[in-house]
Amino acid sequence: MMSPMEEEMLLLPSFAFPECFPDDAAAPGSGGEQKKAGRQRQRRKASAGDGDDAAAKKRKLNDEQAQFLEMSFRKERKLETPRKVQLAAELGLDTKQVAMWFQNRRARYKSKLIEEEFSKLRAAHDSVVVHNCHLEAELHKLKERLAETEEEKSKIMAAAATAGGGGSSPSSSSFSTVTDHAAMVDQFEMGDAEANFAYMSDYTYNNYLMDLAARGYLGCVYDQFS
DNA sequence: TCTAATCTCATCACGTTCTACGTGATGAGCGCATTAGA
Numbered sequence: 024m025m026s027p028m029e030e031e032m033l034l035l036p037s038f039a040f041p042e043c044f045p046d047d048a049a050a051p052g053s054g055g056e057q058k059k060a061g062r063q064r065q066r067r068k069a070s071a072g073d074g075d076d077a078a079a080k081k082r083k084l085n086d087e088q089a090q091f092l093e094m095s096f097r098k099e100r101k102l103e104t105p106r107k108v109q110l111a112a113e114l115g116l117d118t119k120q121v122a123m124w125f126q127n128r129r130a131r132y133k134s135k136l137i138e139e140e141f142s143k144l145r146a147a148h149d150s151v152v153v154h155n156c157h158l159e160a161e162l163h164k165l166k167e168r169l170a171e172t173e174e175e176k177s178k179i180m181a182a183a184a185t186a187g188g189g190g191s192s193p194s195s196s197s198f199s200t201v202t203d204h205a206a207m208v209d210q211f212e213m214g215d216a217e218a219n220f221a222y223m224s225d226y227t228y229n230n231y232l233m234d235l236a237a238r239g240y241l242g243c244v245y246d247q248f249s
Numbered sequence: 250t251c252t253a254a255t256c257t258c259a260t261c262a263c264g265t266t267c268t269a270c271g272t273g274a275t276g277a278g279c280g281c282a283t284t285a286g287a
Contacts, residue, residue: 082273083264104254122255123274130258131272 084124088114092121096128 084092091114095102102110102125111118 084273101256120273124272126256126258127273129256133257 082120084114084116084120088116092124092128096125096132100129100132101125 092110095110099106102121107118107121107125110116111121114121
Protein backbone atom coordinates (compact mmCIF):
# COMPACT_ATOMS: atom_id res chain seq x y z
CA MET A 24 0.00 0.00 0.00
CA MET A 25 1.50 3.33 -1.10
CA SER A 26 1.22 6.56 0.82
CA PRO A 27 -0.40 9.54 -0.93
CA MET A 28 3.05 11.07 -1.30
CA GLU A 29 4.39 7.96 -3.00
CA GLU A 30 1.39 7.93 -5.32
CA GLU A 31 2.03 11.59 -6.10
CA MET A 32 5.66 10.82 -6.89
CA LEU A 33 4.63 8.13 -9.35
CA LEU A 34 2.71 10.78 -11.25
CA LEU A 35 5.79 12.94 -11.72
CA PRO A 36 7.40 12.47 -15.12
CA SER A 37 10.86 12.56 -13.59
CA PHE A 38 9.92 9.57 -11.48
CA ALA A 39 8.05 7.65 -14.16
CA PHE A 40 10.51 8.47 -16.97
CA PRO A 41 13.90 9.15 -15.33
CA GLU A 42 15.63 8.77 -18.70
CA CYS A 43 13.83 11.93 -19.84
CA PHE A 44 15.27 13.97 -16.97
CA PRO A 45 19.03 13.85 -17.37
CA ASP A 46 19.59 15.94 -14.23
CA ASP A 47 19.44 12.64 -12.41
CA ALA A 48 22.47 11.54 -14.41
CA ALA A 49 24.59 13.77 -12.23
CA ALA A 50 23.65 11.82 -9.13
CA PRO A 51 26.55 10.92 -6.84
CA GLY A 52 28.51 7.97 -8.04
CA SER A 53 27.23 8.17 -11.60
CA GLY A 54 29.23 8.95 -14.74
CA GLY A 55 27.41 12.30 -14.91
CA GLU A 56 29.03 13.36 -11.63
CA GLN A 57 32.53 12.68 -12.95
CA LYS A 58 31.78 14.48 -16.21
CA LYS A 59 30.45 17.49 -14.31
CA ALA A 60 33.50 17.66 -12.05
CA GLY A 61 35.81 17.44 -15.03
CA ARG A 62 34.07 20.30 -16.76
CA GLN A 63 34.22 22.45 -13.63
CA ARG A 64 37.95 21.85 -13.32
CA GLN A 65 38.53 22.77 -16.94
CA ARG A 66 36.41 25.88 -16.70
CA ARG A 67 38.11 27.14 -13.54
CA LYS A 68 41.47 26.50 -15.17
CA ALA A 69 40.42 28.41 -18.26
CA SER A 70 38.97 31.38 -16.38
CA ALA A 71 42.02 31.59 -14.07
CA GLY A 72 44.28 32.15 -17.06
CA ASP A 73 42.50 35.11 -18.64
CA GLY A 74 40.91 37.30 -16.03
CA ASP A 75 40.86 40.39 -18.22
CA ASP A 76 39.34 38.53 -21.16
CA ALA A 77 36.53 37.14 -19.04
CA ALA A 78 34.49 40.33 -19.22
CA ALA A 79 35.14 40.68 -22.93
CA LYS A 80 34.02 37.09 -23.51
CA LYS A 81 30.49 37.77 -22.41
CA ARG A 82 29.08 40.39 -24.70
CA LYS A 83 25.48 41.28 -24.04
CA LEU A 84 23.56 41.87 -27.26
CA ASN A 85 21.75 45.17 -27.52
CA ASP A 86 17.97 45.34 -27.92
CA GLU A 87 18.09 45.85 -31.65
CA GLN A 88 20.35 42.86 -32.18
CA ALA A 89 18.23 40.69 -29.90
CA GLN A 90 15.00 41.73 -31.63
CA PHE A 91 16.45 41.07 -35.06
CA LEU A 92 17.69 37.65 -34.04
CA GLU A 93 14.31 36.92 -32.47
CA MET A 94 12.55 37.83 -35.71
CA SER A 95 14.91 35.60 -37.63
CA PHE A 96 14.31 32.75 -35.22
CA ARG A 97 10.56 33.02 -35.74
CA LYS A 98 11.09 32.65 -39.47
CA GLU A 99 13.61 29.80 -39.25
CA ARG A 100 14.72 27.71 -36.30
CA LYS A 101 18.04 26.82 -37.93
CA LEU A 102 20.29 28.97 -40.05
CA GLU A 103 22.09 28.00 -43.20
CA THR A 104 25.70 29.18 -43.15
CA PRO A 105 25.23 32.00 -45.72
CA ARG A 106 22.27 33.35 -43.82
CA LYS A 107 24.24 33.16 -40.59
CA VAL A 108 27.10 35.12 -42.10
CA GLN A 109 24.68 37.66 -43.50
CA LEU A 110 22.94 38.08 -40.15
CA ALA A 111 26.25 38.48 -38.36
CA ALA A 112 27.34 41.13 -40.84
CA GLU A 113 24.06 43.02 -40.56
CA LEU A 114 24.20 43.02 -36.77
CA GLY A 115 27.93 43.53 -36.41
CA LEU A 116 28.42 40.26 -34.58
CA ASP A 117 30.67 37.25 -35.01
CA THR A 118 29.11 34.39 -36.93
CA LYS A 119 29.97 32.26 -33.92
CA GLN A 120 27.91 34.57 -31.71
CA VAL A 121 24.96 34.28 -34.05
CA ALA A 122 25.32 30.52 -34.15
CA MET A 123 25.53 30.39 -30.40
CA TRP A 124 22.51 32.62 -30.01
CA PHE A 125 20.49 30.29 -32.19
CA GLN A 126 21.73 27.23 -30.34
CA ASN A 127 20.74 28.72 -27.00
CA ARG A 128 17.45 29.94 -28.40
CA ARG A 129 16.59 26.50 -29.74
CA ALA A 130 17.48 24.85 -26.45
CA ARG A 131 15.42 27.33 -24.44
CA TYR A 132 12.53 27.16 -26.85
CA LYS A 133 12.53 23.40 -26.52
CA SER A 134 12.57 23.43 -22.74
CA LYS A 135 9.75 25.97 -22.76
CA LEU A 136 7.70 23.70 -25.00
CA ILE A 137 8.37 20.77 -22.70
CA GLU A 138 7.30 22.86 -19.72
CA GLU A 139 4.08 23.90 -21.45
CA GLU A 140 3.37 20.34 -22.47
CA PHE A 141 3.95 19.22 -18.91
CA SER A 142 1.53 21.86 -17.61
CA LYS A 143 -1.12 20.75 -20.07
CA LEU A 144 -0.69 17.11 -19.13
CA ARG A 145 -0.78 18.01 -15.47
CA ALA A 146 -4.03 19.97 -15.93
CA ALA A 147 -5.56 17.13 -17.93
CA HIS A 148 -4.51 14.65 -15.28
CA ASP A 149 -5.99 16.78 -12.51
CA SER A 150 -9.33 17.08 -14.27
CA VAL A 151 -9.42 13.32 -14.83
CA VAL A 152 -8.76 12.78 -11.13
CA VAL A 153 -11.61 15.14 -10.20
CA HIS A 154 -13.93 13.45 -12.67
CA ASN A 155 -12.98 10.08 -11.26
CA CYS A 156 -13.81 11.30 -7.74
CA HIS A 157 -17.24 12.40 -8.92
CA LEU A 158 -17.84 9.06 -10.57
CA GLU A 159 -16.79 7.20 -7.47
CA ALA A 160 -19.11 9.30 -5.32
CA GLU A 161 -21.93 8.64 -7.76
CA LEU A 162 -21.18 4.92 -7.70
CA HIS A 163 -21.22 4.96 -3.93
CA LYS A 164 -24.65 6.61 -3.89
CA LEU A 165 -26.01 4.15 -6.43
CA LYS A 166 -24.72 1.23 -4.39
CA GLU A 167 -26.42 2.61 -1.30
CA ARG A 168 -29.66 3.02 -3.19
CA LEU A 169 -29.39 -0.48 -4.55
CA ALA A 170 -28.85 -1.90 -1.07
CA GLU A 171 -31.86 0.01 0.24
CA THR A 172 -34.01 -1.17 -2.64
CA GLU A 173 -32.91 -4.76 -2.17
CA GLU A 174 -33.73 -4.56 1.52
CA GLU A 175 -37.15 -3.09 0.83
CA LYS A 176 -37.81 -5.69 -1.79
CA SER A 177 -37.00 -8.56 0.50
CA LYS A 178 -39.27 -7.07 3.18
CA ILE A 179 -42.09 -6.78 0.68
CA MET A 180 -41.55 -10.27 -0.61
CA ALA A 181 -41.55 -11.65 2.91
CA ALA A 182 -44.72 -9.76 3.82
CA ALA A 183 -46.40 -10.83 0.61
CA ALA A 184 -45.49 -14.42 1.22
CA THR A 185 -47.02 -14.23 4.70
CA ALA A 186 -50.18 -12.52 3.46
CA GLY A 187 -50.65 -14.94 0.59
CA GLY A 188 -50.19 -18.10 2.68
CA GLY A 189 -46.83 -19.20 1.40
CA GLY A 190 -45.33 -20.29 -1.90
CA SER A 191 -41.88 -19.70 -3.28
CA SER A 192 -42.38 -18.39 -6.80
CA PRO A 193 -44.67 -15.68 -8.15
CA SER A 194 -46.29 -18.07 -10.56
CA SER A 195 -47.31 -20.34 -7.74
CA SER A 196 -47.81 -17.72 -5.04
CA SER A 197 -50.23 -14.99 -4.14
CA PHE A 198 -48.90 -12.95 -7.10
CA SER A 199 -50.33 -15.28 -9.64
CA THR A 200 -53.17 -12.95 -10.60
CA VAL A 201 -53.55 -9.28 -11.42
CA THR A 202 -55.77 -8.78 -8.34
CA ASP A 203 -52.79 -9.68 -6.15
CA HIS A 204 -51.05 -6.63 -7.45
CA ALA A 205 -53.94 -4.47 -6.33
CA ALA A 206 -53.77 -6.17 -2.96
CA MET A 207 -50.09 -5.35 -2.72
CA VAL A 208 -50.79 -1.73 -3.45
CA ASP A 209 -53.45 -1.62 -0.74
CA GLN A 210 -51.50 -3.56 1.80
CA PHE A 211 -48.27 -1.59 1.56
CA GLU A 212 -49.84 1.73 0.62
CA MET A 213 -47.74 1.91 -2.48
CA GLY A 214 -48.50 3.66 -5.71
CA ASP A 215 -48.85 1.44 -8.74
CA ALA A 216 -45.55 2.50 -10.16
CA GLU A 217 -43.72 1.88 -6.91
CA ALA A 218 -45.29 -1.53 -6.49
CA ASN A 219 -44.44 -2.39 -10.04
CA PHE A 220 -40.86 -1.23 -9.58
CA ALA A 221 -40.51 -3.62 -6.63
CA TYR A 222 -41.25 -6.44 -8.99
CA MET A 223 -39.72 -5.08 -12.08
CA SER A 224 -36.26 -5.49 -10.62
CA ASP A 225 -36.95 -9.15 -10.14
CA TYR A 226 -36.18 -11.28 -13.12
CA THR A 227 -38.68 -13.92 -11.97
CA TYR A 228 -41.40 -11.37 -11.97
CA ASN A 229 -40.65 -10.46 -15.54
CA ASN A 230 -41.22 -14.04 -16.47
CA TYR A 231 -44.41 -13.87 -14.51
CA LEU A 232 -45.56 -10.87 -16.57
CA MET A 233 -44.78 -12.72 -19.75
CA ASP A 234 -46.89 -15.53 -18.43
CA LEU A 235 -49.76 -13.12 -17.71
CA ALA A 236 -49.49 -11.67 -21.16
CA ALA A 237 -49.60 -15.08 -22.70
CA ARG A 238 -52.78 -15.86 -20.78
CA GLY A 239 -54.45 -12.57 -21.67
CA TYR A 240 -54.33 -11.03 -18.19
CA LEU A 241 -52.75 -7.83 -19.37
CA GLY A 242 -54.17 -5.13 -17.20
CA CYS A 243 -52.73 -1.98 -15.70
CA VAL A 244 -49.75 -3.91 -14.41
CA TYR A 245 -48.29 -4.74 -17.79
CA ASP A 246 -49.23 -1.38 -19.26
CA GLN A 247 -46.85 0.31 -16.92
CA PHE A 248 -43.90 -1.46 -18.49
CA SER A 249 -44.92 -1.52 -22.13
C1' DT B 250 36.13 6.92 -45.58
C1' DC B 251 37.78 10.91 -43.46
C1' DT B 252 37.22 15.31 -41.57
C1' DA B 253 35.52 19.81 -40.57
C1' DA B 254 31.41 21.99 -39.43
C1' DT B 255 27.53 21.77 -36.84
C1' DC B 256 24.23 20.04 -33.56
C1' DT B 257 22.27 18.95 -28.76
C1' DC B 258 22.85 18.95 -24.05
C1' DA B 259 24.45 20.18 -19.57
C1' DT B 260 26.65 23.53 -17.38
C1' DC B 261 29.07 27.70 -16.02
C1' DA B 262 29.58 32.58 -15.21
C1' DC B 263 28.22 37.02 -15.44
C1' DG B 264 24.89 40.95 -15.28
C1' DT B 265 20.62 42.49 -13.59
C1' DT B 266 17.15 42.72 -10.36
C1' DC B 267 16.11 41.10 -5.32
C1' DT B 268 18.97 35.77 -4.07
C1' DA B 269 16.90 34.18 -8.36
C1' DC B 270 16.80 34.60 -13.12
C1' DG B 271 18.13 35.53 -17.95
C1' DT B 272 21.49 34.81 -21.14
C1' DG B 273 26.06 34.48 -23.56
C1' DA B 274 29.53 31.15 -23.68
C1' DT B 275 31.95 26.55 -23.23
C1' DG B 276 32.99 21.62 -23.72
C1' DA B 277 31.65 16.83 -24.45
C1' DG B 278 29.75 13.70 -27.30
C1' DC B 279 32.11 6.99 -24.03
C1' DG B 280 27.92 1.25 -27.84
C1' DC B 281 33.15 7.51 -28.87
C1' DA B 282 27.09 13.16 -31.20
C1' DT B 283 25.54 13.84 -36.52
C1' DT B 284 26.05 15.50 -41.19
C1' DA B 285 27.78 16.94 -45.58
C1' DG B 286 31.30 17.33 -48.80
C1' DA B 287 35.89 16.07 -50.63
